[in-house]
Amino acid sequence: MQIPSPYDMIAIGGSAGSLPVLAELLEQLPVSIDCTMMIIVHRLKNVPSDLDRLLSLKAPITEPEDKQPVLSRRIYLAPQNYHLLIETDGTFALDYSEPLHYSRPSIDVSFASVAAAYGPRALGILLSGASKDGAAGMQQIIAAGGTGIVQDPASALFDTMPLAALELCPEAQPMSITDMVHFLTELKMSAEHDQ
Amino acid sequence: MIKEISNEELETLVSLIHRQYGYDFSDYARSSLKRRFQRFMGYAYIGGVNELSDRLLQDATFFERMAQFITVNVTEMFRDPLFYKTLKDLVLPRLATYPTIKIWHAGCATGEEVFSMIILLQEAGLLERCRIYATDLNAVSLLKAEKALIPLKCMKDYTQNYLQAGGMEDFSSYYTADDEHAVIHSALRRNIVFFQHNLVTDQVFNEFQLICCRNVFIYFNRQLQDRVLRLFYDSLAPLGYLALGLKESMMFSEESIRFEAVSAVHKIFRRKS
Structure with a gap:
């Protein structure tokens, strides 16, 4: 069954302290919603990573390859050591240019491309992190008519990332983890109701 | 925030560069090319696409600088x-x-x-x-x-x-x-x-x-x-x-x-x- 959602893309960014939150969100995930989810977390490079497998225990997740079509009801994880972008023709594009905020993948890069590709049908979520990556990207998502949600800084293990986003984007809504879970579940409920 | 380059502006830039300098970026992946132009404009303090076009038309050295910047030269030893x-x-x-x-x-x-x-x-x-x-x-x-x-x-x-x-x-x-x-x-x-x-x-x-x-x-x-x-x-x-x-x-x-x-x-x- 396909369930319409107000969003075609939910992009989630996080860094230090974001993994437990991600795991919790994914557990509550509205997988039956007809939209794509993309996760950008700062990761070490050039070391074997089990992150996609760890997160896959909660929900099936894939690391996209270049030119792979973006499908709905899938969860994608930005691969190590690449920036992840989306082309307007609905395919993934990878980029190996210099890191931004010392990070590749960078949340700003992905969020900016999500804003350009999805406009008002994009939802950006920023979690705990010890860098300012993601704030400028969230500003672009909101400027393009999309929605921004930020983990309540008080509940974040590292509050630099959520604080930077809230400072730059007054329109972004701070939420506790419970509220975020509730928001995503509501999304699913209202979508089911619309059916 | 630097103003986003539109798709039309990007195509204009690509064809200007091809005509003027013979470099053909028309089959480059759009999202990262756009991002490179955008970053170059920030780096070179260029306010908008019109200003960028003018500079490109008038100044070959400026073009060389830009070409150097927008072609990605990032690399590592024993990456992966x-x-x-x-x-x-x-x-x-x-x-x-x-x-x-x-x-x-x-x-x-x-x-x-x-x-x-x-x-x-x-x-x-x-x-x-x-x-x-x-x-x-x-x-x-x-x-x-x-x-x-x-x-x-x-x-x-x-x-x-x-x-x-x-x-x-x-x-x-x-x-x-x-x-x-x-x-x-x-x-x-x-x-x-x-x-x-x-x-x-x-x-x-x-x-x-x-x-x-x-x-x-x-x-x-x-x-x-x-x-x-x-x-x-x-x-x-x-x-x-x-x-x-x-x-x-x-x-x-x-x-x-x-x-x-x-x-x-x-x-x-x-x-x-």
């Missing part, structure tokens, strides 16, 4: 260590059966992957028999590659990569260091030639047992990827090897039927005879 380990285990023993081994590094940037390769070949006892052709679009990168200067601050990471790749020696025995740079020993580099080659327009120039073109395809659209895959097919000896970046795929190209995977995970392919 397990790729190199796989190359050493699966490919080098086959290459060892040839009296002369010809290798093409297409899109070599400042040469870090080439230097990784020669170290691997040296440890396999093959370097003496190898001829390595390293090409890039970007002349400034090639000049840097010829000097083999590597920022010293990167060497700690590269040493880790080297060890993970199965390196057998003391990594520091391959270079000398001053305060800022490591220089790869020139004796190791004697079989490398660096020269300019544009994958968009240039043709076959030799026949190779191995072509490495890692993380270059991601900047091309599917048409250009197809063209370059045909160029590589024509440039490979029968059963010659092709290595792409870890997240680059042949799956979306019709040319893929002319290659078989040697390692699907590490993106090592082989030309079918």
Whole structure:
């Protein structure tokens, strides 16, 4: 069954302290919603990573390859050591240019491309992190008519990332983890109701 | 926040550059090209696309600066260590059966992957028999590659990569260091030639047992990827090897039927005879 959602893309960014939150969100995930989810977390490079497998225990997740079509009801994880972008023709594009905020993948890069590709049908979520990556990207998502949600800084293990986003984007809504879970579940409920 | 470049503005810029300077970016992947232009405008304090166009029309030096900036020159030694380990285990023993081994590094940037390769070949006892052709679009990168200067601050990471790749020696025995740079020993580099080659327009120039073109395809659209895959097919000896970046795929190209995977995970392919 396909369930319409107000969003075609939910992009989630996080860094230090974001993994437990991600795991919790994914557990509550509205997988039956007809939209794509993309996760950008700062990761070490050039070391074997089990992150996609760890997160896959909660929900099936894939690391996209270049030119792979973006499908709905899938969860994608930005691969190590690449920036992840989306082309307007609905395919993934990878980029190996210099890191931004010392990070590749960078949340700003992905969020900016999500804003350009999805406009008002994009939802950006920023979690705990010890860098300012993601704030400028969230500003672009909101400027393009999309929605921004930020983990309540008080509940974040590292509050630099959520604080930077809230400072730059007054329109972004701070939420506790419970509220975020509730928001995503509501999304699913209202979508089911619309059916 | 710098104003987003629109798709129309991007096309205008691409055709202006093609007309004025002969560089054809029309088959480059749009999202990252747009991002490069955007970043360049920030870096060069250019307020808008009109101003950028004016500068490009009037100032060839400015164009050279921009071309240098927008073509991505980021690279690492032994990036993806397990790729190199796989190359050493699966490919080098086959290459060892040839009296002369010809290798093409297409899109070599400042040469870090080439230097990784020669170290691997040296440890396999093959370097003496190898001829390595390293090409890039970007002349400034090639000049840097010829000097083999590597920022010293990167060497700690590269040493880790080297060890993970199965390196057998003391990594520091391959270079000398001053305060800022490591220089790869020139004796190791004697079989490398660096020269300019544009994958968009240039043709076959030799026949190779191995072509490495890692993380270059991601900047091309599917048409250009197809063209370059045909160029590589024509440039490979029968059963010659092709290595792409870890997240680059042949799956979306019709040319893929002319290659078989040697390692699907590490993106090592082989030309079918």
